[in-house]
Amino acid sequence: MLKYLHVVCLLSATTLASESFAGDGGSLQIYVSKAEQSLTVYDGDQVVATSHVSTGKPGHSTPSGIFSILEKRRYHESNLYSNAPMPWMQRLTWSGVALHESNSVPSYPASHGCVRLPRAFAKALYQMTERGAHVIITDEPIVPAPVRHAALFQPRRPVAGGQFLSDAELRPSTIEAGRRPVQVAMVEKDATSPVQSSEVFADVPPVRILITRRGQRETLMDVQAMLTDLGFDAGIADGYLGRQTISAINGYKRWKGLETKGEILTPEFLGRLYASAGKGEPPLGQIMVRQQFKPVFEAAIAIADPQKPLGTHFVEATHVDLLAGSAEWRGVTLENNLSNATMKRLGIEAPAADETAPTLAQTLDRISIPDAVRRKIEPMLGEGSSITISDSGIGPETGDGTDFITVTRKVPRG
Missing domain, CATH: 1.10.101 (Muramoyl-pentapeptide Carboxypeptidase; domain 1)
Known part of the structure; x- marks a missing residue:
């Protein structure tokens, strides 16, 4: 993946080393910590920007969870709070949560639910990102780490004639497409095949995947x-x-x-x-796929030990290499705040007092995805594709024109 020019934003000065970026801003990950009132931007394993922020004050708390940028506007006025100006606005929910510039960013919770950004940083972040970039908001700070597991998808790109890249004789090359070169694969001519040549572009829109319990x-x-x-x-x-x-x-x-x-x-x-119907046991899990903010398909999957919580986890694919059929995954585990009523409804047993929350690897061990589903997803896998795992399924913030939005905490802890 093409890397962004390294950018450092000092917490006190909120200035950036450069406002020119290369690559796909939709593959960035933005992490906001409400405890530290800080924002960190990752491109793969590199920190490319940081800033102090101001999140929601008591009574108007900023929700925690997994979001993505749904809309971008250089200038916007609040529909909820007396047309308050919101320059460099990047919307996270249609119900009113966004990243935006403010002239008051006091490093403590002071907003009505949005994430306030210093002026210079708000503009620079706006220029870095594209619609679809993930924003993860948590109480305590978390850092994405490499994840390797057999359950995670690896890309394979189909070419004309039904071949997959992994099966074809390929000649790697690049072309210029807009602002950046794009990796392609050239299939050499074969006299025995009706397909004489093909080009496969690596610049595919990322898919968003939700793995959850069946509702x-x-x-x-x-x-x-x-x-x-x-x-x-x-x-x-x-x-x-x-x-x-x-x-x-x-x-x-x-x-x-x-x-x-x-x-x-x-x-x-x-x-x-x-x-x-000859279908065996009723399935317990569901996998749902969206691309460019629209549902693509969904299918049943198996979940072992359904009485145990899955937890809440997020992983994103980076360094996707279609020619090699490989991708690196980086992930985090978030707090899994399930009420007693929700656990009862989902058939989850209350954990023992000394029982720890499941790790991402432990949860992936329990998930079985049919090969037919894998074959459908893996040709769609592109840079910035992501998987969210959650017990609670589709929430009210997920709807038309959104990725999967997972809210883990509506009110601040304590």
């Missing part, structure tokens, strides 16, 4: 599809429990002699239905 929506979509296949018309497999779906469920239950009153999606009903 009622995903389970219900499966139920609707299986019932319809078995002759019980459940309507469109949309995950919504309408009259037609309820009628189909009750029709199946009467056929199998199951109780039709009370809870609709009982474990007994699900077990019998999956067996009738």
Whole structure:
């Protein structure tokens, strides 16, 4: 990956060594620590900028979690607070959280929920980033570290004729595309193949991947599809429990002699239905994929020891080499703040007093992704692609025009 010109921002002066950058600003990672009131920008394993900030004050706290830049505006006025000016605004949620310039950045929480930045740094950060760059906000500071695990994806790029780069005879080259050179692979001519030559560009949009527990929506979509296949018309497999779906469920239950009153999606009903459809045990996990802020596909996966929490983890692919079929991953583990009610709903047992939170490696050990799903994801893998792992699934901040947004804490600790 092309590296950014090394940039240092002194906490006291908030000045940058350069405002000219090369590479893809969407692959940067931005970490904000509310405890230290600091912001650190990483490009892979390099710190390229730092600054002091001011986050939300009591009663208007900045949420902790995993976000990405949804929108950028050189000048913006707040829709919530009397049209307050927000120059160099970079939006993190559609509900009102953003990074922006302020003339008051006192190194303690003072905002209404946004992350205030000193003037010079706000402009320079704006010029560094692109839409989609990740912003991780935590209480205590965390540092991304290299992650190596068999469960993580490695890129493979398809070429014309159904070949993958790993199978073709390749000649590496580069071309100029806009501001930066782009790695390509040239497939040599082969008289025995109908495909004479191909070019494969490495500059693909990063994918965003969420691995989580299956919710009622995903389970219900499966139920609707299986019932319809078995002759019980459940309507469109949309995950919504309408009259037609309820009628189909009750029709199946009467056929199998199951109780039709009370809870609709009982474990007994699900077990019998999956067996009738020849699907084995009901899956417990779900993988969802987005690209350029739009859903691409989702699929069921297996999670071992479902009574244990997955935790909250984030990993991002750097140094993606399509020719070699390799990528380096760097990740962090965040606090996993699940209420007792949420754990009960998800079937998670309360951890013992001396039990530590699961590490990223321990969680990856428990996740099994079907080969068919891997073959679909890995050709899409580009620089800056990321994986979020979370027990809590899709939250209310994730919607149209967003990546997967995972809020780990809405109010400050203590």
